[in-house]
Amino acid sequence: xxxxxxxxxxxxxxxxxxxxxxxxxxxxxxxxxxxxxxxxxxxxxxxxxxxxxxxxxxxxxxxxxxxxxxxxxxxxxxxxxxxxxxxxxxxxxxxxxxxxxxxxxxxxxxxxxxxxxxxxxxxxxxxxxxxxxxxxxxxxxxxxxxxxxxxxxxxxxxxxxxxxxxxxxxxxxxxxxxxxxxxxxxxxxxxxxxxxxxxxxxxxxxxxxxxxxxxxxxxxxxxxxxxxxxxxxxxxxxxxxxxxxxxxxxxxxxxxxxxxxxxxxxxxxxxxxxxxxxxxxxxxxxxxxxxxxxxxxxxxxxxxxxxxxxxxxxxxxxxxxxxxxxxxxxxxxxxxxxxxxxxxxxxxxxxxxxxxxxxxxxxxxx
Ligand code: GDP
Numbered sequence: 001x002x003x004x005x006x007x008x009x010x011x012x013x014x015x016x017x018x019x020x021x022x023x024x025x026x027x028x029x030x031x032x033x034x035x036x037x038x039x040x041x042x043x044x045x046x047x048x049x050x051x052x053x054x055x056x057x058x059x060x061x062x063x064x065x066x067x068x069x070x071x072x073x074x075x076x077x078x079x080x081x082x083x084x085x086x087x088x089x090x091x092x093x094x095x096x097x098x099x100x101x102x103x104x105x106x107x108x109x110x111x112x113x114x115x116x117x118x119x120x121x122x123x124x125x126x127x128x129x130x131x132x133x134x135x136x137x138x139x140x141x142x143x144x145x146x147x148x149x150x151x152x153x154x155x156x157x158x159x160x161x162x163x164x165x166x167x168x169x170x171x172x173x174x175x176x177x178x179x180x181x182x183x184x185x186x187x188x189x190x191x192x193x194x195x196x197x198x199x200x201x202x203x204x205x206x207x208x209x210x211x212x213x214x215x216x217x218x219x220x221x222x223x224x225x226x227x228x229x230x231x232x233x234x235x236x237x238x239x240x241x242x243x244x245x246x247x248x249x250x251x252x253x254x255x256x257x258x259x260x261x262x263x264x265x266x267x268x269x270x271x272x273x274x275x276x277x278x279x280x281x282x283x284x285x286x287x288x289x290x291x292x293x294x295x296x297x298x299x300x301x302x303x304x305x306x307x308x309x310x311x312x313x314x315x316x317x318x319x320x321x322x323x324x325x326x327x328x329x330x331x332x333x334x335x336x337x338x339x340x341x342x343x344x345x346x347x348x349x350x351x352x353x354x355x356x357x358x359x360x361x362x363x364x365x366x
Contacts, residue, residue, distance in 0.1 A: 003040070003068040004276040005096030009123050010114050012104035013206040013240035018071040020240065020269050023247035039071045045277055046270045047284060049327045049357060050295050056334065057288050065284055065295040067277060070096055078130075090134050090196065098200045098279040100272065101127060102240075105220040106208040120205070120224050129174060131196040136171040139164060142193065163189045171197070179231060200279045203228050203235045204272060212239045213263030236275055238268030283356035286327070287311070304352040308362045318365035324348045327357040
């Protein structure tokens with residue numbers, strides 16, 4: 001399963017945010033087979049469509065879908081040279097599928113900034129540079145090896161060399177691989193290089209409690225936004241400290257009160273969860289029966305049989321077709337029967353690319 005890694009310099013609020021994730025996270029008892037790794041936090045994906053489907057169908061049980069965050073502590077300047085826990089840190093990043101970079105945008109005299117003062121752009125640069133340098137090292141090594149093989153006119157080596165030739169100068173300029181546009185046929189080669197800077201990145205600006213309601217009044221946040229725009233990356237704002245307190249509240253009314261006091265409608269954590277899910281290229285389809293209404297995660301672009309396989313491998317093997325209706329249509333017509341009468345329920349086959357928000361009923365041979 002895919003996981004989003006949380007990175008950032010020391011003292012920017014990573015642990016505080018990760019604590020919020022694990023406190024808000026699903027109860028281990030509900031997921032007995034989940035990995036018990038202290039650096040992994042499993043979260044439920046908030047989805048208003050699941051709530052509305054529950055109202056429509058009135059099932060015995062509602063089950064949200066989940067995914068994982070991984071806490072990656074320990075980056076410092078010089079990590080790519082093995083400073084601190086550098087190498088370990090980089091190997092942890094290698095294992096995640098998307099990166100959420102926490103950036104400090106709050107002032108607090110009592111909390112030391114590792115670089116002496118609060119400067120989110122310098123912080124981003126420090127981290128991104130370590131990742132670029134680590135990639136440059138592996139690309140340079142690989143380039144030397146592949147160039148030799150390419151001399152023999154080996155087709156694969158020639159193709160890979162062309163990709164490496166495209167990547168190397170960009171890294172040398174200090175820019176991430178994700179800033180390069182590749183041709184479709186180059187993408188599998190890029191993927192096979194397992195580079196750190198080819199992973200999608202989301203910036204998480206950690207702001208003071210006073211700034212949550214109107215984060216753009218904080219000029220540090222503006223700086224982060226301007227920088228992220230140059231990469232085509234998204235920025236979300238949270239107050240990690242407040243999120244940790246919110247996550248401790250069990251009562252929904254108390255949570256609402258807290259959010260109101262902060263002047264926001266949705267918790268920053270919920271926003272982070274949705275954005276990270278999207279960054280990972282994940283989407284949701286639903287199954288809706290009287291016994292259970294449930295959200296399932298699939299990778300954007302997956303076809304119906306593969307999506308059926310998310311529930312059970314037998315569903316994929318024996319897939320015949322799927323009765324499919326979009327969430328909007330089901331909502332408009334109120335129930336499956338009425339949606340069918342209106343011709344909004346489709347019978348889809350093996351080649352159907354499932355859409356986010358589809359409600360699926362799979363037909364299969366056992
Ligand atoms: P990490 O080293 O990145 O994991 O940072 P921590 O989560 O340990 O946070 C470092 C310090 O900053 C702790 O004392 C936190 O309580 C504090 N901190 C974290 N988030 C906020 C925030 O939003 N506002 C303020 N004022 N302090 C925060």
